[in-house]
Amino acid sequence: MLDDFLVRAALAAFGTAVAAGMLGCFVVWRRMAYFGDATAHAAVLGVALALGFGTSITLGVVIVALAMAVLIHGLTGQGAAVDTMLGVLSHGALALGLVAVTMIPGQRIDLDAYLFGDVLSVTRADLAVIWGGCAIVGAILWWQWSAMLTATLSPDLAYAAGINPRRAQLVLTLLLAGVVAVAIKVVGALLITALLIIPAATARAFAATPERMAMLSVGIGGVAALGGLRLAVIYDTPVGPSIICMAAALFAVATVGGKLRR
């Protein structure tokens, strides 16, 4: 079954959407969209470095995304003007990555695959990375859910209950780096944030509790992933952007539908 590239693509897209759907809720609740962008853009630099040093792309992406995550986490603790710093880091890393790729001697690589994703070319090894990453994100979220939710609602409530909100923030940041590494092959560095935010935002109107919102977000992400893939196959469009289009369409329908219902 895994010999069929379409089956592999579907599994990859679905797995990524599941991981992004779970984490995306926290990204929305904590307004970390910029944060996701910076980590995702840094992944392009990771691709360049991996090619330059001849290591695996996944490893390069994970290391650079984690480094960016830790750097941003450190900065947010300083109380600096965070959004400006994030803008600088995010686009600085993206530009540096784009430049660095062209300086690698020998091959001219197809950067589009990393900017916009290339899910039709995922291998069994990629699938293992994606579903392994998804399992790790799911397990950590399950284990830390209550602490992270409390810290998200109010850092002071968390402190009073003996939970360190800075630690919860760090865990989320690291998970974000993990999702970026997983998603880059599927939707590409430029659209990862969309996959995090849009399903969660779509789920908001239909959920009464954080848990239901997360589950709905996973479901909506999954529908967008498979629907987008199907559209891409039918109309011969790029898969990553098609998935995001599908998600955005679901969001539009949900928003208009929600307004009409009221």
Place this chain on the structure above:
Amino acid sequence: MSLICAQNLEFAHGGQTVLHAVNLTLAPGEIVTIVGPNGSGKSTLFRLLIGALQPHKGQVIRKPGLRIGYVPQKLHIDPTLPITVGRFLNLPQRVSVGDARQALEIAGVPGIRDQQMAQLSGGQFQRVLLARALLGKPDVLMLDEATQGLDQPGSASFYRQIDAVRRDMGCAVLMISHELHVVMSASDRVICLNGHVCCEGTPEVVSAAPAYRELFGTGTGGALALYRHDHDHAHDHDHPHTHTHEAAE
């Protein structure tokens, strides 16, 4: 053994000393109120006591395993985060439905478990915060201007609830308040803070202390008089303390 003991605390923010030489102990079961003008470091002191801030000098000793029921001044819930009252009460520890119902009843807001937190009125919201704090079976309830935004009958009834809770559960209460007249009458001990502890003692002692009168004015004969005369004298001040009016409201 005291529940919380702060020794010689010093804290600076942006090069400005906010608190210095602050000592405070809280014994089991007592109600202690911290009063002081805006910017006197009351909320900073609270955040030091719960561990959200680290003092630059001195230390905070909490009884090992101390359970704090914290009711913040205000809690902003991001509109993207859906949460019912029932779910909120389960943070961070799961509680049974029966316990949640009971806590809401004690806090004076029965039957709102299925409502969204965002749809509550200010008074209901504060009471839900109180209910959540109670569910942790706290050794100490800490209330940071918990009645801000409530009208006078609302805050008076809130404090009656606090008093009843202390009676029933035997927890200590440490609170910050501007509403001197209500609070002082309900407290065992009052600490008057203005960067340092100006004076402390029973409500009678503090309201007669020169340091307190300097901060809150003598025109009305102190907060206890305010309590008795209620609104009549609140607007009569003729001295330049800008915080006085606010403190008396």
